[in-house]
Amino acid sequence: MRIKADELQLPWLRAKGLELNLGRVVREWEEEEGPTPMPDIASLREWDKKLLRRYKPFYLPFCDLCCLCTFGKCDLSRGKRGGCGIDMGGQLSRIVLLSCCIGASTHCGHARHMLDELIEKYGRDHPLDVGGENVYLEAPTIRLVTGIKPRTLGDLEDVLDYCETELVHLLSCTHTGQEGDNLDFESKVFHAGMIDHVVMEVADIAQISAYGFPKADPEAHLVELGMGVIDRSKPVILVIGHNVPPAIGVANYLARENLEDQVEVCGICCTAIDLTRYSRKAKIVGPISFQLRFVRSGVADVIMVDEQCIRADILREAQKVNAVLITTHYKNFQGLPDRTRDPVEGIVKDLVEGKLPGVAILDSEKAGEVAVRVAMQIAPRRRKMGLIPPEEKVMEEARRCTSCFSCVRACPNTLPIPQALAEAGKGDLKPLSELYEPCVGCGRCEQEGICPVGIKPHTLILGAHRLETAEERFKMRAGRGAIQDVEIRRVGQPIVMGEIPGVLALVGCSNFPGSWKEVARIAEEFARRKYILCTTGCSAMAIGMYRDENGQSLYETYPGVFDAGGIVNCGSCVANSHIAGAAIKIANIFAKRRLRSNYEEIADYIHNRVGAVGVAWGAYSQKASSIASGFWRLGVPVIVGPHGSKYRRALLGRKEDPEAWKVIDARTGKEVYVGPVPEHLFFMAETVEEAMVAIPKLCMRANDTARGRSMKLNHYIDLHRKLFGELPDDLHLFVRTAADIPVTMKDEVMAFLKEKGWKEFENPNPDPTLVPRLVRAKEG
Amino acid sequence: MEPWQRAEVPGPVKAVLITKPEVVAALIKRAKRPLFVVGTGSLGGNGEKSPLEYVVRIARAGKVPLVATAHAAVELRKRGVQPAARMAMVEICSRLTDPKWSLHGDGQPHDLVLMLGLGPYYMEWLMGSGLKSFAPHLRTISLNRVYQPHCSWSFPNMSEEEWYKNLEKIAEELER
Numbered sequence: 020m021r022i023k024a025d026e027l028q029l030p031w032l033r034a035k036g037l038e039l040n041l042g043r044v045v046r047e048w049e050e051e052e053g054p055t056p057m058p059d060i061a062s063l064r065e066w067d068k069k070l071l072r073r074y075k076p077f078y079l080p081f082c083d084l085c086c087l088c089t090f091g092k093c094d095l096s097r098g099k100r101g102g103c104g105i106d107m108g109g110q111l112s113r114i115v116l117l118s119c120c121i122g123a124s125t126h127c128g129h130a131r132h133m134l135d136e137l138i139e140k141y142g143r144d145h146p147l148d149v150g151g152e153n154v155y156l157e158a159p160t161i162r163l164v165t166g167i168k169p170r171t172l173g174d175l176e177d178v179l180d181y182c183e184t185e186l187v188h189l190l191s192c193t194h195t196g197q198e199g200d201n202l203d204f205e206s207k208v209f210h211a212g213m214i215d216h217v218v219m220e221v222a223d224i225a226q227i228s229a230y231g232f233p234k235a236d237p238e239a240h241l242v243e244l245g246m247g248v249i250d251r252s253k254p255v256i257l258v259i260g261h262n263v264p265p266a267i268g269v270a271n272y273l274a275r276e277n278l279e280d281q282v283e284v285c286g287i288c289c290t291a292i293d294l295t296r297y298s299r300k301a302k303i304v305g306p307i308s309f310q311l312r313f314v315r316s317g318v319a320d321v322i323m324v325d326e327q328c329i330r331a332d333i334l335r336e337a338q339k340v341n342a343v344l345i346t347t348h349y350k351n352f353q354g355l356p357d358r359t360r361d362p363v364e365g366i367v368k369d370l371v372e373g374k375l376p377g378v379a380i381l382d383s384e385k386a387g388e389v390a391v392r393v394a395m396q397i398a399p400r401r402r403k404m405g406l407i408p409p410e411e412k413v414m415e416e417a418r419r420c421t422s423c424f425s426c427v428r429a430c431p432n433t434l435p436i437p438q439a440l441a442e443a444g445k446g447d448l449k450p451l452s453e454l455y456e457p458c459v460g461c462g463r464c465e466q467e468g469i470c471p472v473g474i475k476p477h478t479l480i481l482g483a484h485r486l487e488t489a490e491e492r493f494k495m496r497a498g499r500g501a502i503q504d505v506e507i508r509r510v511g512q513p514i515v516m517g518e519i520p521g522v523l524a525l526v527g528c529s530n531f532p533g534s535w536k537e538v539a540r541i542a543e544e545f546a547r548r549k550y551i552l553c554t555t556g557c558s559a560m561a562i563g564m565y566r567d568e569n570g571q572s573l574y575e576t577y578p579g580v581f582d583a584g585g586i587v588n589c590g591s592c593v594a595n596s597h598i599a600g601a602a603i604k605i606a607n608i609f610a611k612r613r614l615r616s617n618y619e620e621i622a623d624y625i626h627n628r629v630g631a632v633g634v635a636w637g638a639y640s641q642k643a644s645s646i647a648s649g650f651w652r653l654g655v656p657v658i659v660g661p662h663g664s665k666y667r668r669a670l671l672g673r674k675e676d677p678e679a680w681k682v683i684d685a686r687t688g689k690e691v692y693v694g695p696v697p698e699h700l701f702f703m704a705e706t707v708e709e710a711m712v713a714i715p716k717l718c719m720r721a722n723d724t725a726r727g728r729s730m731k732l733n734h735y736i737d738l739h740r741k742l743f744g745e746l747p748d749d750l751h752l753f754v755r756t757a758a759d760i761p762v763t764m765k766d767e768v769m770a771f772l773k774e775k776g777w778k779e780f781e782n783p784n785p786d787p788t789l790v791p792r793l794v795r796a797k798e799g
Numbered sequence: 800m801e802p803w804q805r806a807e808v809p810g811p812v813k814a815v816l817i818t819k820p821e822v823v824a825a826l827i828k829r830a831k832r833p834l835f836v837v838g839t840g841s842l843g844g845n846g847e848k849s850p851l852e853y854v855v856r857i858a859r860a861g862k863v864p865l866v867a868t869a870h871a872a873v874e875l876r877k878r879g880v881q882p883a884a885r886m887a888m889v890e891i892c893s894r895l896t897d898p899k900w901s902l903h904g905d906g907q908p909h910d911l912v913l914m915l916g917l918g919p920y921y922m923e924w925l926m927g928s929g930l931k932s933f934a935p936h937l938r939t940i941s942l943n944r945v946y947q948p949h950c951s952w953s954f955p956n957m958s959e960e961e962w963y964k965n966l967e968k969i970a971e972e973l974e975r
Binding site: 075077078079080081082083084094095097098107108198258364425428429431432433469532661662664665667669671673702703704708709713742743744747748 | 801804805806808809811812838839868869870872876885886887888889890892893894896917918919920921923925926928929931933935958967
C-alpha cells in the first residue's frame with residue numbers, strides 16, 4: 020500500500036511531500052501461532068540434531084578431491100583437510116547442501132515464475148481452491164512452516180519472499196570458509212528440504228487453483244500413455260519440462276481455434292503430467308528417459324521446452340530430425356534468438372521457411388500459437404523424418420562391432436551391449452531389443468570417441484525395439500493434487516495405530532538401475548498388501564507403463580483413493596508436497612495437533628506415529644535430493660535405488676545400539692526403549708528385492724498398537740522369507756510383546772525369539788516423543 | 800590402470816594392482832580379523848563357473864566370515880553356506896568405519912575386508928571410497944573382475960577367463 024500527499028494538514032500533523040509505504044497486510048486466522056513462524060536456519064537446529072544423533076551420516080566420496088576454490092584441488096582422503104581447513108565429512112555434507120539448494124531453488128524459481136504468470140492473468144485476489152469443501156486444510160506445509168494461511172494467489176507471494184531469503188542464506192553457507200561442521204551442514208540440508216516442500220506446495224496449489232486441475236479428485240480421468248498412443252498422422256507438438264504455462268498456451272490456442280482434433284499434443288516428464296491435468300486431449304509419451312528416443316523417432320514436428328530436466332543438447336537433437344525447437348523460459352534459451360516481442364506471423368514464417376532452427380518466446384500464449392501454426396505447416400513436409408533404423412540396418416551395423424566394451428564402460432547401467440550386438444549380427448534382435456527397458460536413454464554410448472568404429476548403440480537398441488515401441492499403449496490416472504480432509508479422517512486412526520501397514524510414496528525420476536517395471540512391481544506388491552500408495556512424476560508414469568495379469572494398468576485395477584490399497588497419483592514433482600501434506604494433515608486433522616508454525620511438534624508426531632516411507636527408485640536430480648531432505652526433517656525415511664548412492668551420503672541408524680532408540684513417554688516423562696523404528700532415514704538399496712524388504716520395516720513406528728505392529732511384522736516377515744528365503748535375523752528387535760507376533764507365525768517366531776533370548780519390552784506402548792517440552796507429566 | 804567406468808576418476812590415492820594372486824592369499828592369512836562382503840554382483844557366471852563358487856572356497860579355506868548383501872545370502876545357502884550375517888551394503892560398510900565394531904561383537908575391529916560384487920560397479924566404488932576415507936584402521940581388497948581404485952588392492956580390468964584363473968589361484972593357495 021502506498022499513500023502520497025504533497026501537502027497534509029491534520030490537527031496533530033502538518034506535512035509536505037509525505038510518502039508512506041506499507042508492506043503487505045498479513046491476515047490473522049483462528050489458530051494460535053506456534054513457536055517457529057518462518058523459521059531461520061538456526062530455529063530447528065535442535066530438532067535436526069535429535070534426528071542426526073539417531074541417524075548418522077555415512078559419507079561416500081565420489082572422489083578424493085575438493086575443487087571448489089582456487090586453493091584446490093585439495094586431497095581430502097584419509098583424514099586430510101583442504102587448504103580452507105575443511106575435511107571430507109564437511110565437504111560431502113556441503114555438497115549435499117549444495118545439491119539441495121539447487122533442487123529447492125529450482126522449485127522456488129519455478130513457483131515464482133508460475134505465480135507471477137498466474138497473478139498477471141488471474142489477479143492477486145484469485146482464490147485458492149485445491150479441493151472445494153473436501154479440502155479445508157489447503158496448504159498444510161505452508162501453514163506449518165510459515166504460519167500463513169493463504170487464501171489467494173497474492174498471499175503466496177509472502178510465502179515465496181520468505182523462502183527466497185532462506186535459500187540465499189543456505190546457499191551462502193556453501194561458500195569457502197563458512198560452515199565447518201558436517202552435522203551443522205546436515206541441519207542446513209534439512210532446512211533446504213523443508214523450504215523445498217513449501218515452494219512445491221506454492222507451485223502446485225497455485226496451478227490447481229488457477230488452471231482448474233483436478234481438485235483432490237480420487238477419480239481423476241485416465242490419460243493415454245506411451246510412445247504407441249501418439250497419432251503420427253497428425254502434426255505433433257512435444258512439450259518437455261516442468262513449468263506448464265507454455266504447454267497450456269498450446270492447449271488454449273487449439274481450443275480457441277477449434278483445432279484440438281487436428282493436432283496431437285504430447286509431453287515428456289512433469290510438464291506432460293500437468294498438461295494432462297489441464298487438457299483431456301493431451302497425451303504422455305513417457306518419463307524423462309524417453310526424451311532422446313522419442314525426439315529421434317522424428318514423430319514430433321515441433322518441440323517446445325520450458326524448464327528442468329531438459330537435455331542440454333535438445334536443439335542439436337531437434338535439428339537432426341528437422342524438428343523446430345521453441346524455448347519458452349529465460350532459464351533455457353539454448354542460444355536461440357528471443358522473438359518474444361515480434362509478431363506471430365513473422366516468427367512462424369521464419370521457422371516454416373527454415374531460416375531459424377528455433378526461437379525463444381517468453382510469452383506462453385504467443386509460444387502456444389506459434390507452436391501450433393508451425394507444426395501444422397511443416398508436418399506435411401517433414402514426413403516424420405526419424406533416425407530409428409530398420410531391422411536390416413541394425414543387423415548390418417551390429418556386425419561391425421569389435422567387442423571392445425568401450426560402450427559398456429560408458430553406460431551408467433553397464434548394459435551388455437557387445438553381447439547383444441553379437442546376437443543381432445547373427446539375426447537375433449531379441450537381446451538387443453531387451454536392452455530398451457533398462458536403458459536410461461542418456462546416449463553416453465554414442466558420444467564422440469566412445470565407439471572406435473562409430474556404431475551408435477542407443478540408436479540400434481531403438482531400431483531393434485521398433486515394433487514393440489508402436490505397441491506401447493498404457494493408461495495412467497491424471498494427477499489429482501491434494502489429499503482430501505475427509506480421506507485423512509477416514510485413514511488417520513488406522514495409519515497411526517498401524518492398522519494400515521504404511522503409506523508408501525513411489526516418487527522421483529527415471530534413472531532406474533534396471534527396467535522401469537521394477538517400480539510397477541513394487542507398486543503392485545504393496546497395493547495388494549493394502550498399503551496406501553502415493554506417486555508423482557516419472558515414477559507415476561513407470562507405474563502406468565505396465566500391464567497386470569488382467570492386461571490392465573495398475574491405475575485401472577486399483578482405485579485412486581487415499582486409502583488401503585489405493586494408488587494415488589498426486590501429479591508432477593511439485594505435487595510431492597501433497598504427500599508430505601497428507602502426513603502433516605494426519606497430525607492436525609486426526610490428532611488435533613496444532614499446525615501453525617509448529618514444525619517440531621508435528622515432525623515429532625509424524626516420525627513416531629505415521630508409518631510412511633518414500634522410495635525414489637530412479638532418483639537422479641538435485642530436486643530429488645531436496646525433496647528427500649524435506650521428508651527427512653519430518654522424520655520420514657527415504658529409500659533410493661543404487662544410483663542414489665551417488666548422492667554421497669546415507670543417514671543410517673544402528674539397530675543394535677539400545678541408547679539410540681529411546682523416546683520420552685509424554686505421559687510420564689521417562690525414557691523408554693522402543694526398538695529401532697524407523698531404522699534408517701536415508702537408505703540405498705542394492706536391488707529391488709532389498710528395497711521391498713526394507714519398505715515394511717521402515718514403516719514401523721514407536722506408536723504402533725499391538726495389532727498394527729503385528730500387521731507390519733506380518734509383511735516384513737513374509738517379504739523377507741519370500742525374497743531372502745528365511746526369517747529376518749533382527750526380528751527380536753521389533754517384537755515388543757507376544758501380542759505383536761502375527762497369529763499365523765506364532766510358533767515359528769516364538770522359537771526364533773527364544774533362540775535370541777528375547778524379552779518383552781518394559782513399556783511397549785508409550786506416548787512417544789523426542790521433544791522434552793511435549794511431556795505432559797507434572798513435575799514431582 | 801583406468802577404472803572400469805569411463806568417467807570414474809578417483810583422486811591421488813589409488814588401489815595397488817593385484818598382479819600376483821598369491822599376495823591376496825598371503826594378506827588373508829596374515830589378517831587377524833578378516834571379513835568377506837559379498838553382494839548380488841557375484842551371482843552371475845558363464846554357465847560353467849560362478850564367482851560365488853570361489854567366494855565359498857576362499858571364505859572356507861581362509862576362515863573368513865561372510866556377510867551377504869541383498870539376496871546374495873539366498874544363493875550362498877543354496878551352496879550349503881550360511882553367511883555370518885545378511886546386511887545391506889550401506890549397513891555393513893557404515894559399521895566398518897566404526898573402530899569399535901566387529902561382527903563378533905567384541906569391540907575389536909576387522910582389519911581386512913574382501914569385497915566382491917557389491918551391486919553395480921559404482922556402488923562398490925562408493926563403498927570403497929567411504930571405507931578409504933572413514934575407516935583408516937581397515938584395508939580393503941576388491942576381488943572383482945574390474946579395477947576398483949578406492950580399495951587398498953584391486954585386480955585390474957581383465958577377461959572373465961583370467962579372473963577365474965586368479966580366483967582359482969587364491970583359493971588353491973588358501974586350501975594348501
